[in-house]
Amino acid sequence: MSLLNYKCPSCGASINYDPNLDKGACDYCGNVFTLEELEDYAKNNEKEEKDIKTSPEEDNQEEILSYSCDNCGAEVVSNATTSATFCYYCHSPVILTKQLQGDFKPDYIVPFAIDKKKAQETFLNWAKSKPYVPRSFTEASQLEKITGMYLPYWMGDAKTHVNVQGIGTKTSVYTRGDTEYTEYRDYPITAHGDFTIEKIPELAFTQIDRDLVKSVDDFSNAELRDFNMLYLSGFFSERYDIEKEKAEKSIIDQAKNYAQNFVKGQFSGYDNVKKDVDEINTELEKVSYVLLPTWVLTYNYLGKNYVYMLNGVNGMAYGELPVDQKKLALRSGIIFLIILALLLLGGKFIW
Ligand SMILES: [Zn+2]
Ligand SMILES: [Zn+2]
The missing domain is CATH 1.20.5 (Single alpha-helices involved in coiled-coils or other helix-helix interfaces)
Incomplete structure (x- = not known):
């Protein structure tokens, strides 16, 4: 397993991706560098790519990898799917390049736009607005645990053909004298056309609660960038453990669902809709492997786990709250x- 640790060209300390500057920043000397500058520097100073020994833990069913930190030499342990993490001892960011190559090379990434400070503020504002929250929930030590994580997704574009024809009926009720009349008026209705639904996300990772993630993973307005490892520096990242083929059906279902709702919306003015032709065909145009940014805070209170999640781009949040x-x-x-x-x-x- 080869490791990558972006170094500051000025002082040699670790570089983190800074969402506010959209650049690599050195926490130690404060200098800031563009992606290109850091890549040039890394190329010119390329060390022999040392292959670091990995040893799957024997007594554990789950695959666990251990390697030694490039910075301090301490042993770091990570999950078999982790692609970016930190050294537990010196806290320097570590990128596991093998998890990002070949089949695992992401096509795109949406970098974090919300930094840790902003994520903590958003969480605090939310938690403090709720009654009966235990005090420990909003303590500094708790806030420190908020984690920026890139989650792996399959993201699809689906071409959809819609041809719906039928009769829409409007009903009106009126009274004349003592008699109540119901009047039905029929209108021919039609929805016909082709459209492409873009950026349909499907989580490609089994080790996180799918329903919780679903509540914040709208990235339809986010800008997809070509993948670059620098964006991972200073964050956690995981690679997919759900194959593309498995995700495709769900992406098609999502597209169909969207198209059905769209058609429904077109005919919302009718009290009854009778469809004579009802064709909605969906076909995948392309599916990309994308890393998407999410802030996660987990909290254990009286033996139960609670999770708070924040979309790393638009700040959309979902949280469970313990009650004191x-x-x-x-x-x-x-x-x-x-x-x-x-x-x-x-x-x-x-x-
Ligand atoms: Zn520096
Ligand atoms: Zn270290």
């Missing part, structure tokens, strides 16, 4: 007291 039973009890106690006080007051008033 003590705070809740306190609050219901106060409500009870107030009601009791009111009752007593009422009692006094009567007497």
Whole structure:
């Protein structure tokens, strides 16, 4: 396994991708570099690509890889699907290039646009707006755990042919004298045409809760960039473990669903729609392998796990919140007291 660690051309420290500057930044000396500058520097200073020994852990069913950090030499352990991580000891970003080559080379990437600070602020604003949240949920040590992660997706463009024809009926009810009349008016309806639905995302990773991710993974307005490893520096990243062929059916289903809803929307003015011709054909045009950015915060409270997720581009968020039973009890106690006080007051008033 070969490792990549982008080095600062000025001081040699590690470079992280900075979403605000859209450049590589050195935390140590503060210098900032374009992607091209860093690539040139890396090329000119290319070391013998040392193949680092990897050893699948024997007593573990899951494949786990270990290697030594380029920076400090400590042993770093990672999941078999991880493509970018950090050294646990010196915290320098590490990119596992083998996980990004051959079949695993992404076609595109959407780089993070929201940095860690912004992600933490968004989370705080959300959590603080909710009642009964345990205090520890919004502590600094908790916020520190928010993790920027590129998740692997298959992203498809689907060409869709629609030909729907039929009769739409509008119903109106009116009363004349003592009699109620129902009037039906029929109209010929038609929806016909070809369109392409682009960038339909399908998560290509089994090790994360699909439903949770689905609630924030709208990247339809995001700009796809050609893949470059620099974007991973300073973030976690995973490679796919669901094959493209498996994802294709789901992408087609999503496209069909979209087309059906579109047709439904066209005929929404009718009380009844009878379709004589109902053709919706979907065909995949291309499927790309894409890495998409998501902020994830997991939190364990009284033995239960909670997850907060944030789309790394548009800030769309979804979260589960623990409820502090003590705070809740306190609050219901106060409500009870107030009601009791009111009752007593009422009692006094009567007497
Ligand atoms: Zn530097
Ligand atoms: Zn290290």
